[in-house]
Amino acid sequence: MKNPLSRSTILLSLAVTACSLLAQKPAATPSGAAKPEFFVHAFHKDKLGGTLDCGLCHVAVKEGSVTLKRPGHDQCMTCHSDDFTKELKPVVCEQCHKTFPPTSSEDLLPFPRYQGTRAVLFEFSHAKHVDQKARVDAKTGFRADCTFCHKFDAKGVFASFPGHEQCATCHAKPGMKPQLTAALTAEDCRGCHTPEEIENPGFTEARRFANGRQTVNGKYINISFSHLPHFKAKEQFGVNCTTCHYEIPHSTSVTTLSLPKMLDCVQCHDSARAVNAKFRMGNCQTCHSDTVAATAVPNSHTRNVKPDFHTEAFRREHASEAAAPNAKCAVCHLNVTPSVTAKVQCDGCHQVMRPVNHTSRWKDDLHGKYAALDRTECATCHTAAYCSDCHNELPRSHQPLPLFKAGGHALPAQLDVRSCLTCHTFQNTCSECHVNKIAQNQGPQPVIVAKAAPARSGVDLVALFR
Numbered sequence: 351m352k353n354p355l356s357r358s359t360i361l362l363s364l365a366v367t368a369c370s371l372l373a374q375k376p377a378a379t380p381s382g383a384a385k386p387e388f389f390v391h392a393f394h395k396d397k398l399g400g401t402l403d404c405g406l407c408h409v410a411v412k413e414g415s416v417t418l419k420r421p422g423h424d425q426c427m428t429c430h431s432d433d434f435t436k437e438l439k440p441v442v443c444e445q446c447h448k449t450f451p452p453t454s455s456e457d458l459l460p461f462p463r464y465q466g467t468r469a470v471l472f473e474f475s476h477a478k479h480v481d482q483k484a485r486v487d488a489k490t491g492f493r494a495d496c497t498f499c500h501k502f503d504a505k506g507v508f509a510s511f512p513g514h515e516q517c518a519t520c521h522a523k524p525g526m527k528p529q530l531t532a533a534l535t536a537e538d539c540r541g542c543h544t545p546e547e548i549e550n551p552g553f554t555e556a557r558r559f560a561n562g563r564q565t566v567n568g569k570y571i572n573i574s575f576s577h578l579p580h581f582k583a584k585e586q587f588g589v590n591c592t593t594c595h596y597e598i599p600h601s602t603s604v605t606t607l608s609l610p611k612m613l614d615c616v617q618c619h620d621s622a623r624a625v626n627a628k629f630r631m632g633n634c635q636t637c638h639s640d641t642v643a644a645t646a647v648p649n650s651h652t653r654n655v656k657p658d659f660h661t662e663a664f665r666r667e668h669a670s671e672a673a674a675p676n677a678k679c680a681v682c683h684l685n686v687t688p689s690v691t692a693k694v695q696c697d698g699c700h701q702v703m704r705p706v707n708h709t710s711r712w713k714d715d716l717h718g719k720y721a722a723l724d725r726t727e728c729a730t731c732h733t734a735a736y737c738s739d740c741h742n743e744l745p746r747s748h749q750p751l752p753l754f755k756a757g758g759h760a761l762p763a764q765l766d767v768r769s770c771l772t773c774h775t776f777q778n779t780c781s782e783c784h785v786n787k788i789a790q791n792q793g794p795q796p797v798i799v800a801k802a803a804p805a806r807s808g809v810d811l812v813a814l815f816r
Contacts, residue, residue: 390445391545397429404539414532416514416522470511471542476601484592484599491584496591496598506578508569517542570609572640579629587618612650617681620653653682665706672696701731714746718769741773 394402406428407421423434426442433439440450448457480495487494499516500509514530521530528541580589592598594610601607618624620631629636631651649655664671672679673696683699709716721728721737747762748754763770774780 388441388445389546389549391549395546404536405534408534408539410532416518416530416532416534418514418534471604473544474542474604476598476607478602480599492581493591502577506576506581509577573637574639575637587624611678613678613681616651616653617678620651669696696730718766718772722768 407425408418409421409425411417411419427434430442433442438451443450443452446458448459479499481493485494486492487497490497498519499512502509518530520526521528528538529535530538580594583589594614596614597607616631619629627633632647649657671677679699707716717728744751748759759770
């Protein structure tokens, strides 16, 4: 039987990479039952004793090129000539054609079937590929490592994924693994691609987990979005790729990626001064393509409502969240400076807001113990002058001073002699009464308040009080 279609116009894809065939509605059998899924890479992987080379089906568009073309009849007929020349098999044709039997080149399925909305790679580490210095392309004004690999369509909605041409810039260099040259081997191909895992969402647990996230297709359902308006506002708001995609530089796997959260949009779009009314968070139809019947702006869409997870416990135990790279505290806490350095983020808030443990008793009898344990924590807000300026003043516990000198100081000194030695020493203060004058049966002399001196052992002083 002669093949009715031109080999140059009808191409057969045996490489359905990075897509889920589960997303396609399986054709029904005459009995009405769904056909079992057929995964082409899993089927061919073990053929010829496991020696079937990737280059048998995936050939270069031209000699010496690292760009591969879609497998066609010529590649498939190496093994499946009878399926093309004698009897057409639906399972073969359905890998590329929408109809069976094929009618024309117009009925070809898109390649890849995900139509550019998912990367061909399943496991990919951005952390190993991004520029650690975050250098900017002078022509575009954006990070060079982002714009080199990802190109936007005319509408600016979706950025394409890099192909062999971009990857070969580095991976074609000698010694680079995997090696990407015109002479591709199966080992090099599998250094980046795991086709059995990509085409089958249930292949591994990690794959099943990733399949349920928005990263699978890179889009939110029923949300209209374009990057172009954000590019135009780059200078006004300081927007860069990692402003919204802040997880990218730290991501080591596709499973750790996610789309920007609503809180990331709130940072700019909840501001009446910065954004036109059409694009503010209260205008639902600007972004939601489906019907949204919201009587009020949800808590997740505004920074005027405290998030649910900001409980009393969070107020005390939020250090790890605030110290995380690119923590979003600055969205609501306007006095906080966005930074990947945790200390900078913390200072912005804690220098103007008193910690919850700084109660009315804190200054009188609590802060000394905490300062003795960890003075570096105090230094987050206070300088050395803050302590000396206060401790050179007469403490409130010493008032009225005549009664305190006459004997009121005895009990506090027995309980915490170390606090006394913050300002006093035995020689210049205590000895005036407790050695010389008492021995001579003379009255107490005025207390001499000295500047802060190094803490000394209080053992002898306690013994004297006893």
